[in-house]
Amino acid sequence: MPLLENGQITPDRWHVAVDGEPLPEGAVIVPLERLEEGLARTGDAPLGVAIAPDVDVAVLRTALPRLELVAVTFPIFRDGRAFTQARALREHLGFKGEIRATGKPLPDQYEFLLRCGVTTVQTERAEDISVWRQAHEIITIAYQPSTLHERPQGLGLRRFLG
């Protein structure tokens, strides 16, 4: 599926580094193992990094000011570690750039992704965009704080989404 942002298809300006090949020109997402190589590039082309689910995001602390994107991944949709990584990037490391969910998240997880700080989704799944949009719009109330700092509703920890 093409890149998804705010429930809409959006053009993707990022290139993903290919194993064993030099880094391409322009905006590039490197795997964590090639982060040093990415940081060593000359010029000011945007740099992003892709991390595996078992990575402690604290390892990105020093590099983060120079990164515009962090890609987290769902090797299977049931593996929810990327939720915690995204939230830690926002809450503990103050990351303001793009957090991209890759791999195989389900449309039914879209709202959870957004509330944990993910901004774009590049899924290997084939659903129509409308399924994702609907998943985003169907529930308008939440019962706990999130990285989005939604408007409190007034009772308990309730808040309005969207």
Next chain:
Amino acid sequence: MSTDTTTLPVGRYAYDQVDRTFLSQRVAQFREQVARRVAGDLSEDEFKPLRLMNGLYLQLHAYMLRVAVPYGMMGSDQMRALAHIARTYDRDYGHFTTRQNVQFNWIRLEDTPDILEHLAGVDMHAIQTSGNCIRNVTCDEFAGAAADELLDPRIHAEILRQWSTLHPEFTFLPRKFKIAISGSPHDRVAARFHDIGLVARPGPQGRPVFDVFVGGGLGRTPIIGVKLRDTLPEEDLVAYLEAIVRVYNAYGRRDNMYKARIKILVQALGVEAFREKVDAEFALMNRADYRLDPAIVDGIRARFGIPPLNAPADAEQTLAASRKADPAFDRWVRTNTHPHRHEGFICAVISVKPDGGIPGDITADQMDLVADLADSHSFGEIRVTHMQNVVLGHVRKDQLHDLWRKLAAANLATPNIGLVGDIIACPGLDYCALANARSIPIAQKLSARFANPELQERIGPLNINISGCINACGHHHAGHIGILGVDKRGQEFFQLTLGGSAGRDVAIGQIIGPALPEDETVDAIARLIDAYLVLRHDNEQFLDTYRRLGAASFKDAVYAPA
């Protein structure tokens, strides 16, 4: 928004329009997911976590729907809705679970959106009754009523229910996650057999504080939870729980579902290293964002109806006279009631375990009767217990005899609470795809064998727990006598464990010897109990006799030649 406590349902959180909107959105979402599954857009593998998040399991013969009863509390209107579902969509009965929920065992997938819609009409749902998420928060069945209670844990149970509902970060955890909360020094929630167990007591300025236990559980690897934090202030409750579950989500094993519970992580890291990780996470958090302000707690508290406890001055004498006049009633009062904080009231336990019956099964007609009796005798409030029984929490003492007669007429007055007949059993091979053996027939045979109420009372407090496989849904490790079904070359065998306890004197039962064939198990337990009656000192309880003497004396009785 009304804050008139007389119009709010007693003992549980009253939904308002916002909560109802949320629930109807959730039903619409599931209806759409079912449609996508039926159309083939979702594979069974993809649909599975979605249906599990709505309490829908695929069992041996049919779908099973598990309806949430938050901290075991429901109203008479809700019980009637369950009776309606039993009649309309199931086979005229439902089943109370050890997580204080209700299960329906014969459900059709296509009916579930309509069932959930009907439930939503009475502010009920099946959210997070299964799946790898935070499950129904359980609570003391005598909460808000018990004489020994220090504070009512239901307010914080409700806060945790809301906080965990569709939690964006914690809905795809390594494995299921169970929280229990108690407000009494007498642990009636098995706090140390939970992923997180909370024991609340009053702290400074009248605000509660919590002792936090973590990493307990039964299942294949029974482990007693360890105390992670003493005296946690109320305002940090949500933040601290977030920190624990984040550490679990990040580091819990995902390669082997049998080693994925938080207890395995706590054991693997060691409690000190685990605590360090939680403390580090807690220190990093912006606590203002997660602060549980006293005003938030009080706002939730204001949504709970409070029963107006007024009883005539002679309520106690009336009860005493009825007990004197009616020995059968007197026995039931001894076995099936619990002291209330108000002198004119008492808590009544309705046994859902008739002699020879299936533990926890209740018919639609019985559900309706319980609803009517809750209206007439307990402010419309009903509690499901983790022992798979039902409690009416606030019964006037002078009206207890009337209640008992009406219960007895519906076979709901078996005087066996806490006794041999009060057996916990999992659904076993009769329903469950995981089971090795049938738990229910053993429970029925034991219950019938010890049906004599005088004998049961003479034997005294004795918890028998039966699991049909090592997943331990019948909590056999926590039973004074635990029975575990195993498969031996295609035959059902049962292994006995002794000395388990889920209370404050928490212990894991120990295997006594080789597993017994199905047809010898009940006789062996009868010999075991006979041996106890001979060996005990005065009124010594089974657990104490076992602890004094050890397994050897009982082993001879169990394995005595027939």
